[in-house]
Amino acid sequence: MEQPNPYAPPAAPLDQAPSPLQTNAKKPISAWLVQLFTVVACVLAALGLFRLVSWLLANRGMAWTWGVLVIEVVWRFSLLAIAVGALIGTQRRTSYGRWSGLVFIALVFALCVYTQFSDKTSSAPVDLYTSEAMRVGESIGIVLLLILIAWWFYAFGFSKKARRYFLSSPGSRKP
Numbered sequence: 001m002e003q004p005n006p007y008a009p010p011a012a013p014l015d016q017a018p019s020p021l022q023t024n025a026k027k028p029i030s031a032w033l034v035q036l037f038t039v040v041a042c043v044l045a046a047l048g049l050f051r052l053v054s055w056l057l058a059n060r061g062m063a064w065t066w067g068v069l070v071i072e073v074v075w076r077f078s079l080l081a082i083a084v085g086a087l088i089g090t091q092r093r094t095s096y097g098r099w100s101g102l103v104f105i106a107l108v109f110a111l112c113v114y115t116q117f118s119d120k121t122s123s124a125p126v127d128l129y130t131s132e133a134m135r136v137g138e139s140i141g142i143v144l145l146l147i148l149i150a151w152w153f154y155a156f157g158f159s160k161k162a163r164r165y166f167l168s169s170p171g172s173r174k175p
Helices: 029-058 066-092 095-117 132-157 160-167
Strands: none
Touching: 029 066, 029 095, 029 132, 029 160, 066 095, 095 132, 095 160, 132 160
């Protein structure tokens, strides 16, 4: 019986490209943007939680609606958790980092839509626009901003570079 040679080269053809798991893919720009914005969101959410808790402790005797208070605290904690998950997961190239980054970008999109199309966000008592051209200019800017965020969503989660980046870690799972 013939012994296998442990020093023999692998049987793979020489012109075969390495698999995505073997390459060290560079971080896409969309991942850098997610990390930058999640750091800002983490700081702002932590500051908001601190101010909310300090206000609640200062006004212990004040009557408030528990439902609104619970929703406010849960909203801020969930934003902080999603931002931290996206920040750490993107750096470690994990699948939860990819998906929490996508949730974070979707929240940014929803916040932009809410602030632009909600009547409650306008605090000015008078009309800010002196002409129809200013209204059209703002509408074009809003549409371009929403298209840019939608592209960011695609580039971070579903583009070829992003898939290669998130698949290049040793512990990641295939989508």
